[in-house]
Amino acid sequence: MHMKQILVTGANGQLGSSLKERSRFYNQFEYTFIDFQDLDLTKEHQVQQFFEKRAFDYIINCAAYTAVDRAEKEREQAFSVNEGIPVLLGNLCRQRPVYLLHISTDYVYSGESWLPHLEEEDPAVTSVYAESKLKGEMSLWNNSRCMVIRTSWLYSEYGNNFLRNMIRLFGERSELGVVFDQTGSPTYAGDLAQALLDIIVYSENHGFKSGIFNYANEGVCSWYDFAVEIMSLTGSVCNVHPIRTSEYPLPARRPEYSVMDKTKIKSTFGLKIPHWKQSLITAIHNLNHSYEFRLP
Ligand SMILES: NC(=O)c1ccc[n+]([C@@H]2O[C@H](COP(=O)([O-])OP(=O)(O)OC[C@H]3O[C@@H](n4cnc5c(N)ncnc54)[C@H](OP(=O)(O)O)[C@@H]3O)[C@@H](O)[C@H]2O)c1
Numbered sequence: 001m002h003m004k005q006i007l008v009t010g011a012n013g014q015l016g017s018s019l020k021e022r023s024r025f026y027n028q029f030e031y032t033f034i035d036f037q038d039l040d041l042t043k044e045h046q047v048q049q050f051f052e053k054r055a056f057d058y059i060i061n062c063a064a065y066t067a068v069d070r071a072e073k074e075r076e077q078a079f080s081v082n083e084g085i086p087v088l089l090g091n092l093c094r095q096r097p098v099y100l101l102h103i104s105t106d107y108v109y110s111g112e113s114w115l116p117h118l119e120e121e122d123p124a125v126t127s128v129y130a131e132s133k134l135k136g137e138m139s140l141w142n143n144s145r146c147m148v149i150r151t152s153w154l155y156s157e158y159g160n161n162f163l164r165n166m167i168r169l170f171g172e173r174s175e176l177g178v179v180f181d182q183t184g185s186p187t188y189a190g191d192l193a194q195a196l197l198d199i200i201v202y203s204e205n206h207g208f209k210s211g212i213f214n215y216a217n218e219g220v221c222s223w224y225d226f227a228v229e230i231m232s233l234t235g236s237v238c239n240v241h242p243i244r245t246s247e248y249p250l251p252a253r254r255p256e257y258s259v260m261d262k263t264k265i266k267s268t269f270g271l272k273i274p275h276w277k278q279s280l281i282t283a284i285h286n287l288n289h290s291y292e293f294r295l296p
Pocket of ligand 1: 013015159
């Protein structure tokens with residue numbers, strides 16, 4: 001029997017690594033994991049050649065330029081990856097029977113309204129990174145073989161992220177200011193990886209659903225609350241205090257309120273989404289048991 005083939009791009013990043021880990025529980029599919037060193041997805045000719053040799057049923061595109069602040073100065077690079085890759089993959093999906101699950105960001109929402117954002121809202125971006133991600137997803141909006149999944153505040157046991165940064169800083173400092181005037185929902189990449197694979201299982205049984213979907217863990221907090229919870233769960237000792245964004249200025253402006261409404265993704269695919277505090281416990285447990293990282 002032909003096993004359905006899934007290609008995961010950006011495979012060494014946070015979400016790609018989480019997909020590698022979760023895919024072990026979805027062994028009805030065959031996986032190919034690629035990253036920049038295997039194939040630069042901005043190189044059209046090489047990408048065409050790659051897809052001429054190999055046929056896939058689904059692509060999960062986790063490849064992205066994610067240096068939010070650096071993007072303010074590296075506009076061209078940010079657009080070449082965050083717009084260029086979805087444009088290329090979207091065109092491939094028009095030419096052959098392959099479905100794309102593309103990951104986008106909560107930064108496409110203005111963050112000015114204090115109500116959870118809905119997929120159909122008009123986007124409003126405040127940074128080069130957000131603009132480049134928006135351009136990328138816009139190229140897929142009317143493609144019936146493509147789905148856009150917007151996520152927020154992604155963290156995991158892999159790579160560079162808030163959870164790992166906080167644990168490191170708690171070990172280095174006795175005092176730490178963390179912003180409390182940005183509100184959002186942390187997302188454990190392990191949960192998102194599982195949701196993506198569940199969506200593919202759903203697609204196999206009920207057909208592919210194109211469109212835009214929000215996905216984050218349930219619940220709402222500020223970065224400060226997130227930091228305090230990490231401190232408490234890891235038994236770290238540090239005087240963490242709330243500060244305003246203006247006291248920690250960064251080149252790229254962030255949305256103030258980036259909480260997303262997840263009704264659509266839950267009702268369409270029957271997903272159950274864990275609360276962020278529950279998932280943080282899981283992430284810290286997994287982090288503590290990973291080879292590359294030890295809690296202090
Ligand atoms: N992190 C967050 O808080 C957050 C929040 C909302 C949405 N998102 C979105 O979620 C998705 C996954 O994020 P993540 O945190 O897993 O990202 P990540 O850890 O930065 O991983 C991105 C991967 O893409 C690869 N890549 C970059 N340019 C490439 C190219 N030209 N060709 C092939 N591969 C390339 C990178 O390789 P190199 O490392 O070699 O460059 C890296 O392995 C992204 O779409 C991101 O925009 C992230």
